[in-house]
Amino acid sequence: MIQRLIYLQLKDSLSVLMLLVSITVPLGLASMAGRERLEILLVLTLLVFGVVASGIFLRQRLERRQRLLAQLPATRMQISLASWASIALLALVPAGVIFVYLTMNPARPFAWNLAFAVSTYSFVLYSLGAIAIAFKPSPLSGRIARHWKWVPLLLVAVLIFLWANSADTGTFMFLERIRGGLHASQPDWAVLIPVFLGLSAALAIVDGWLHGRAEDLSQ
Amino acid sequence: MAVLELTNLCKKFGRFALGPVDLTLEPGTANGLIGANGAGKTTLFRCIMGTVRRSQGIVRVEGAVADDSDGHWKEKIGYVGDYTPLFDRWSGGDNLQAVAACYDSWSDETVQRLASRLDLDLDQTAKHYSTGQRTKLALIRALAHGAKVLLLDEPTAGLDPVARDTFMEILHERMLDDDVTVLYATHHVAEIESFVDQLVFIDHGRILRREMKEDLAQHWRKVTFRFDPEVGEIPNEISRRVVGSDCEIVSSNYQSSIWFLEQAGIRPVQESRISIEQICVQLLKTRRGV
Numbered sequence: 273m274i275q276r277l278i279y280l281q282l283k284d285s286l287s288v289l290m291l292l293v294s295i296t297v298p299l300g301l302a303s304m305a306g307r308e309r310l311e312i313l314l315v316l317t318l319l320v321f322g323v324v325a326s327g328i329f330l331r332q333r334l335e336r337r338q339r340l341l342a343q344l345p346a347t348r349m350q351i352s353l354a355s356w357a358s359i360a361l362l363a364l365v366p367a368g369v370i371f372v373y374l375t376m377n378p379a380r381p382f383a384w385n386l387a388f389a390v391s392t393y394s395f396v397l398y399s400l401g402a403i404a405i406a407f408k409p410s411p412l413s414g415r416i417a418r419h420w421k422w423v424p425l426l427l428v429a430v431l432i433f434l435w436a437n438s439a440d441t442g443t444f445m446f447l448e449r450i451r452g453g454l455h456a457s458q459p460d461w462a463v464l465i466p467v468f469l470g471l472s473a474a475l476a477i478v479d480g481w482l483h484g485r486a487e488d489l490s491q
Numbered sequence: 492m493a494v495l496e497l498t499n500l501c502k503k504f505g506r507f508a509l510g511p512v513d514l515t516l517e518p519g520t521a522n523g524l525i526g527a528n529g530a531g532k533t534t535l536f537r538c539i540m541g542t543v544r545r546s547q548g549i550v551r552v553e554g555a556v557a558d559d560s561d562g563h564w565k566e567k568i569g570y571v572g573d574y575t576p577l578f579d580r581w582s583g584g585d586n587l588q589a590v591a592a593c594y595d596s597w598s599d600e601t602v603q604r605l606a607s608r609l610d611l612d613l614d615q616t617a618k619h620y621s622t623g624q625r626t627k628l629a630l631i632r633a634l635a636h637g638a639k640v641l642l643l644d645e646p647t648a649g650l651d652p653v654a655r656d657t658f659m660e661i662l663h664e665r666m667l668d669d670d671v672t673v674l675y676a677t678h679h680v681a682e683i684e685s686f687v688d689q690l691v692f693i694d695h696g697r698i699l700r701r702e703m704k705e706d707l708a709q710h711w712r713k714v715t716f717r718f719d720p721e722v723g724e725i726p727n728e729i730s731r732r733v734v735g736s737d738c739e740i741v742s743s744n745y746q747s748s749i750w751f752l753e754q755a756g757i758r759p760v761q762e763s764r765i766s767i768e769q770i771c772v773q774l775l776k777t778r779r780g781v
Contacts, residue, residue: 273562273593276592276593277593279592280589280590280592283589284578284580284581331579331580334579335576335577335578335579336574336576337576339542339574339576340576340577340578342540342541342542343540343542343565343570343572343576344562344565344590344593345562345563345564345565345566345593345594346562346565346593347559347560347561347562348541348559349559350562413505484559485544486544487504487543487544488504488537488542488543488544489542489543490537490542490543490572
């Protein structure tokens with residue numbers, strides 16, 4: 273059942289994601305043809321993906337997808353797992369774009385490229401989860417409890433700030449103090465990737481738990 | 492064995508409380524769920540389907556407990572709700588194909604046959620469907636997977652008269668051919684009067700009364716007699732209206748009411764049948780103290 277639900281979710285998002293790939297790949301190639309500007313590609317890819325993802329989740333909200341899925345012969349846990357599995361698969365798209373770009377560019381070692389793509393994946397995974405939660409109807413009732421869903425999204429903003437800032441200062445994500453910008457710095461992958469993956473896992477668990485206890489899935 | 496059994500089903504929603512509801516539906520029966528706006532019909536359906544979390548109680552489908560530990564029981568239920576959520580960018584046909592994979596006993600032949608009878612264009616994009624077309628698609632979805640129980644929540648609300656007629660025809664056929672059990676919520680009793688076996692009255696979240704239609708038709712009457720201020724409450728009197736020198740009562744057991752009047756020395760002027768719809772109105776009005 274979970275595979276069927278994942279297929280449903282992905283099929284619905286596939287055309288939009290193809291649009292994303294068709295935008296970011298030529299941009300990456302164009303960027304490669306000129307000066308190497310990883311930052312520009314990264315920002316563009318994540319920005320386009322963020323907008324596309326928001327569009328997907330907004331549409332799901334408007335179509336009352338939660339209600340549609342709740343009527344199918346699946347448990348709440350299966351629906352939640354399928355939802356997060358499809359998010360995990362969607363997150364592969366921007367990470368894949370970045371990875372393809374990096375491997376086509378011989379400036380850095382393969383291990384660096386791979387680590388950077390994985391870190392991008394883990395960041396996108398968390399961000400996507402946060403966007404999905406923000407667009408879902410709140411599972412909790414009560415004035416304050418209803419607003420908890422914005423907290424993960426706020427954390428994304430904080431993490432972006434830390435990540436961008438650390439590229440120059442060398443704190444938290446990027447431990448080496450190198451002024452050359454993102455492409456010359458050496459991020460501390462051992463911190464970065466587990467932090468994002470841990471946050472994603474925590475978000476998925478909390479979301480699944482709340483989905484299982486949601487009072488009303490018919491919104 | 493009951494095909495659908497609700498035991499002590501409760502749901503609290505802010506100031507609204509549903510239940511405790513105890514209800515048993517026998518296989519192959521048609522049951523009307525009658526209640527005013529806000530009586531709890533939709534909440535009851537949502538509680539059965541599990542889209543609304545039950546505060547308390549047990550739902551059994553064909554004897555098996557229907558809870559969130561396993562979703563297979565939903566294959567036995569066809570649900571047409573007050574709103575039909577769809578994948579709006581896909582065609583109606585694609586919508587059905589998408590959910591078909593989730594059911595073991597899906598019939599494409601049923602889909603084509605019903606779409607043709609209901610005059611529904613399955614190639615049209617779902618976002619361009621009207622409310623009635625969405626309802627038609629929901630009915631096709633509910634019937635294509637061979638559901639044993641149909642939960643219909645005011646299903647004809649957006650249908651045109653022809654579609655409504657076809658809808659009813661299809662429902663009759665499924666009940667006769669496949670022994671399907673129906674729980675049909677509506678305000679319009681006349682719509683279901685011809686085919687229901689049992690009427691379940693719900694008000695303020697509680698099952699007020701369950702009556703077999705035949706019993707209602709047999710025992711309920713309007714009894715008219717010369718008004719006598721000496722006469723107190725008459726047994727089985729549901730409502731009373733004084734018209735000039737006459738008094739009209741609606742009785743849920745006209746024979747005992749007449750017997751009481753005769754014992755009091757009052758000879759009834761007239762007793763007449765009343766429609767099922769009038770009976771429902773009387774019951775709900777009495778409950779609300781109108």
